[in-house]
Amino acid sequence: MAAVTQDTAISTGRITRVFLYLVLLLFALFYLLPLYVMGVNSVKPLAEITGGNMMALPQVWTLDPWRSAWSTAQIGIEPTGLKPYFLNSILMVVPAVAISTIVGALNGYVLTKWRFRGDTWVFGLMLFSCFIPFQIVLIPMAVVLGKLGLAGSVPGLVLVHVVYGLGFTTLYFRNYYAAFPTELVRAAQIDGAGFFRIFWRILLPVSGPIAVVSVIWQFTNIWNDFLFGASFGGTSQPMTVALNNLVQSSTGVKEYNVHFAGAILAAIPTLFVYIVAGRYFVRGLMAGSVKG
């Protein structure tokens, strides 16, 4: 491999190139720094953090902070660790992502291949809902979840996340299906294929890339959500809320190493998804939604 594959028109000299690398590496260090700090300090005894140097490698390696964060740390008033909250998050994320993605795909299909008068308005109204500050719906949502008997439950959180995720999933699938030749759909229609058959046999098989985008987007957004979890979680709080309770707890000694281990635990699922599928995400996102 050549060191430089020069297929852009911008030419760079040797000195410029060294400078480029230097800047790029400095930024890489900046982005990696918190990850390093979290990782290193999550395997140290507490005394090495409070009495030592945060950047130093552990003198005594220990997995106790991880064990404590997972199963024994005090969250709120219960010494349960983060485990039950991790489970809550999974139970919330999986159905919410699945439902919002499937419904978003169907919506995108209707809005591009079965156009009707006023469809742009319908889409516009759904799209705007992606951008509202959620504070505007907090009070009514609390009232409605209470009336439905879903307050403080996992199904309640699933409902909230599906409702406020639909705008995004519809947007992704609509932009993606817009580029798919409508003639093929019309031809299948003339051959007698119905609405769902066309979706199932023609659109769905080519939907892989955008489904990846939709799933990653919804997964990270819902897993990382704090506002809805804190407002409506009740006894079924998700991971982010539990982590915040752990870190902000004002009683007892601050166990920084446990906090860091907990933070990594809360980050693992989304990091995993990014590492496995991140490249498809950026590619799909650029193709689908951010083009001018």
Place this chain on the structure above:
Amino acid sequence: MAAPATTDFRTRLQDWLPKLVLAPSFAVTLLFVYGFIAFTVVLSFTGSKMLPRYDFVGFENYAKLFALQHWHIALRNIAIFASLYIVICTLVGLLLAIFLDPKIRGEGMLRPIYLYPMALSFIVTGTAWKWFLDPGIGLQNVMQQWGWESFSFTWIKDSNMAIYTIVLAAVWQTSGFVMAMFLAGLRGIDNEILKAAQIDGASNWQLYRRIVIPLLRPAFLSAFVILSHLAIKSYDLVVALTGGGPGRATEMPATFMYSYTFTRNQMGIGASSAVIMLMTIAAIMVPYLYAELREKR
């Protein structure tokens, strides 16, 4: 024979099916988004305290809101935070994208490093930076232990500086994502245009200033919209990093709304602050969405 009637029904069903499929989503959006917005607007004109009440008080809540010192702090903070966050993220993202663009070696390694913070929850980001910036155990302590005895970095405990630590953590989290947007934009530019300009004797600096950056306009716009949207939602990061403190130094409209509504039992005032937030966002988003949707007709 009843055949014509059934065919008729089936074709009519086929005609209606698309709308039937879309209807639940649209109904849900109308109710949970627009109905709820209307509900909050109504509440903002009532004397609701702990629970919704329907005694209308006119603009009293808005008058009270804008007389509150806390609200003014929140507005000042969001102005500082949003402008610095948007500008710095855009500059860092653009710089990294331009530097990565000449297909340098190691791009495959660097890009995920720049991007991964976007995968994290603001609560995780807040936890990491909270302790790293803590003077007792974090950066200040590290520097002093490394021999720089007089090193002092206490922004997170300093009422005047704490807001900038939120900017720092937020930029750390999203600038990589902005980089990816600009990089995609740069890679989409036709090289022939650049080559032609080079033949005409344009320097690299001129190439970027006169050709590349103007061509990135759509990416700038998308970045601006996404960043301003994230800025006004900045609830989680503030909660995790500073909890709104020290004192009220990093209070934002999002934290203000939450505490007035749910902990101080001033639901009317909380609702009116949410309405102001929505109106601010709408002023940015509605023209953008309108232009986007018209273009695609």
